Amino acid sequence: MERILITGAAGIVGTLMRPRLRKDGRILRLLDIAAVEPSSDDEVITASVTDAAAMAEACVDVDAVIHLGGHSRENSWEEILSVNINGTQVVLDAARAAGVPRVVLASSNHAAGFRPIDAELPADSSPRPDTYYGVGKAAMEALGSLYHSRFGMDVIVIRIGSCFPDPLKLGKRGLTTWLSPDDGARLFEACLSAPSPGYRVIWGVSNNTRRIYSLDEARALGYEPKDDAESYADQLADAPDPSGVAAEYVGGPFCTAPLGHYN
Numbered sequence: 001m002e003r004i005l006i007t008g009a010a011g012i013v014g015t016l017m018r019p020r021l022r023k024d025g026r027i028l029r030l031l032d033i034a035a036v037e038p039s040s041d042d043e044v045i046t047a048s049v050t051d052a053a054a055m056a057e058a059c060v061d062v063d064a065v066i067h068l069g070g071h072s073r074e075n076s077w078e079e080i081l082s083v084n085i086n087g088t089q090v091v092l093d094a095a096r097a098a099g100v101p102r103v104v105l106a107s108s109n110h111a112a113g114f115r116p117i118d119a120e121l122p123a124d125s126s127p128r129p130d131t132y133y134g135v136g137k138a139a140m141e142a143l144g145s146l147y148h149s150r151f152g153m154d155v156i157v158i159r160i161g162s163c164f165p166d167p168l169k170l171g172k173r174g175l176t177t178w179l180s181p182d183d184g185a186r187l188f189e190a191c192l193s194a195p196s197p198g199y200r201v202i203w204g205v206s207n208n209t210r211r212i213y214s215l216d217e218a219r220a221l222g223y224e225p226k227d228d229a230e231s232y233a234d235q236l237a238d239a240p241d242p243s244g245v246a247a248e249y250v251g252g253p254f255c256t257a258p259l260g261h262y263n
């Protein structure tokens with residue numbers, strides 16, 4: 001029996017992935033500070049990713065960790081430092097100590113938010129964060145690299161675009177950044193099953209007609225996206241086009257959102 005620990009299991013991505021990642025021969029161990037509705041075979045742990053003792057226990061008998069936990073948008077520096085940066089170190093160190101061979105880290109396009117929009121931005125473009133949140137994701141990527149290099153753990157960082165049931169509430173930017181839930185599950189499955197990936201940084205995006213992120217790195221792990229946000233383009237025809245800084249950089253509206261403020 002394979003056991004996958006998912007941190008942040010009650011969050012938006014966790015909630016979308018849980019039903020899609022359940023399968024015969026696999027137990028999902030779901031960790032969150034918020035309540036999670038388990039299905040019959042799931043294991044549930046109510047704890048914070050910053051709680052080292054709880055994380056140590058959560059990693060026992062685990063084959064891979066999918067680390068989704070942490071704030072999912074801009075917040076105060078103290079919160080980003082504590083939950084997103086320190087929390088990621090706690091998760092990686094608990095996985096190391098328990099001998100978990102593989103960790104998949106949910107990074108974000110906002111780690112590279114101040115990269116100018118380009119047709120096929122490589123997944124390993126060095127960080128250009130757009131917020132403290134983006135700095136936290138860049139630190140997550142660095143920590144993943146460190147734990148791979150020091151301890152030989154397989155660590156795959158996914159720079160997720162926008163993973164929501166559909167791209168509609170994202171406006172036109174969503175036609176570029178959307179990662180459909182089904183493609184998200186395909187991507188996580190590729191990350192869990194690719195043989196000896198080492199340390200990788202990949203984009204998490206569907207095969208969107210207006211995509212600006214390279215899919216080469218994710219495809220090299222076996223990911224083949226099936227969805228395209230363009231199928232929602234008609235419904236977004238009247239939405240305003242992004243303008244100003246938001247239209248120039250990968251991070252879109254995050255690039256001008258007030259720094260350090262939850263919004």
Ligand code: 15L
Nearest residue numbers: 072073108109110161162177
């Ligand atoms: C993210 O990293 C956020 O977690 C998500 O809520 C979206 O805002 C997404 O980026 C995005 O860029 O659309």
